[in-house]
Amino acid sequence: MQVPALTLVTLLALLPPAQPCLSEMNKVKDLLEVNCTGQALRAVPPDLPLDTGILLLSDNCLESLSTIAFLPLSQLEDIDLANNGLVALHTGALLLSLKELTLSHNALVALPILEGLPALTHLAVAHNNLETLAPGAFRTVSQLQNLDLRGNKMQQLPREAFAGLRALRELDLSDNLLKELPKELLQDLQKLETLWLSGNQLQTLPADFFPKGRLFMYVFLTENPWHCNCDLYYLQTWIQKNADIVYQPERGLEETKVEVAPEKVLCHSPVEHRQKPIIHFRLNCSILEDADEEGGDEYNYGEETTEIATMTTFPLHPFIPKDWEGPLRIKSNSWPCTDTTIPPCA
Incomplete structure (x- = not known):
């Protein structure tokens, strides 16, 4: 039976209103946290508290969004837009207080122009469809401290x-x-402490890729098809000199365990060196070193070193202070990386 249009409108009017977003004080950040997660929203609710400091909008249907929607929220510091099927984000509205922006697990094929976000320190664009970055893509967010671009489709930079x-x-x-x-690539990154390159298609690194005199805390190089010939001399030498900061990750649902394991950075080719640790493999290469190195003698790959593996634990994407000495365990809700059930958007 066909329902008359007027009757249908009346029935819709009698339906209960949409579930309001829950609000509570975040005791860690001392900010009002508004949770609108998983409500099949297609737009940012217009009646959010003006003193919202943390806004959780993950697992909705916000396929296209403008930061103008957040202008009334003058104290907003943290926005989570993960798992929305987001294909377009329009920035430009001046959000002076925003420090953290999570765009992970969406459908972005290009990085949004990051205008109007001068205070941004943490940006997560993990697990999208980014294929490359524009030169100077982050010049407008010069205060950025943590940048997560893992799990995209970038072949070159x-x-x-x-x-x-x-x-x-x-x-x-x-x-x-x-x-x-x-x-x-790393020349401007004067304070970089942690670099993740694992799980790519890298066969070698160019000489002097790691800026001289730069101190790192964690470098991840495993799960790449390293081609172990004389062109890898630079990387092997660098690993030997920095073996205590070369780590292997083991990602979990809520945390990532990391192990000091320079011997886990393995050759993939040629066949005779496959699965051999780069730090130990042997090739006779006559290489003239720089004048500030050990001279121009013939170098024989394979000066074996013995490293003691240690296990530490830290959150998926932390800001690691220089005085950090012990394990850290932080729930992954600040950097979403696991698949969740998204409400239907049809």
């Missing part, structure tokens, strides 16, 4: 991809399709 990020401490490029990296 311009040498100025991270230009201007002089405050960046952690950069995650893991689980992409990167085949090569430009020598100058």
Whole structure:
């Protein structure tokens, strides 16, 4: 039986209103947290508390969004937009207080122009469809400290991809399709402490890729098809000199365990060296070293070193202070990375 249009409108009017977003004080950050997770929203609710400091909008249907929607929230510091099927984000509205923006597990094929976010320190664009970055893509967010780009489809990067990020401490490029990296990629990253390159298609790194005199805390190089010939001399030498900061990750649902394991960075080719640790493999290569190195004698790969593996634990994408000494365990809800059930958006 066909329901008259007027009757249908009347029935809709009698339906209960949408579930309001829950609000409570976040005791860690001392900010009002508004939770709108999983409500099949297609737009940002217009009646949010004006003193909202943390806004959780993950697992909704916000396929296209403008930051203008957040202008009334003058105290907003943290927005979570993970798992929305987001294909377009329009920025430009000046959000002076925003520090953390999570865009992970969406459908972005290009990085949004990051205008109007001068205070941004944490940006997660993990598990989208990014294929590359524009030169100077982050110049407008010079205060960025943590940048998560893992799990995208990037095959190459311009040498100025991270230009201007002089405050960046952690950069995650893991689980992409990167085949090569430009020598100058890290030049501007004067405070970089943690670099994730694991799970790519890298066969070698250019000489002087790691800036001289730069101190790292964690570098992840495993799960790449390293081609172990004389072109890998630079990387092998660097691993030997920095063996105590070369780590292997073991990602879990809520945390990532990491192990000091330079011997887990393995050759993939040629066949005779497959599965051999780069730090130990042997090749006779006559290589003239730089004048500030040990001279121009013939170098025989395979000066064996013995490292003691240790296990530590830290959250998926932390900001790791320089005085950090012990394990950290932080729930993954600040950097969503696990699949969740998304309400139907049809």
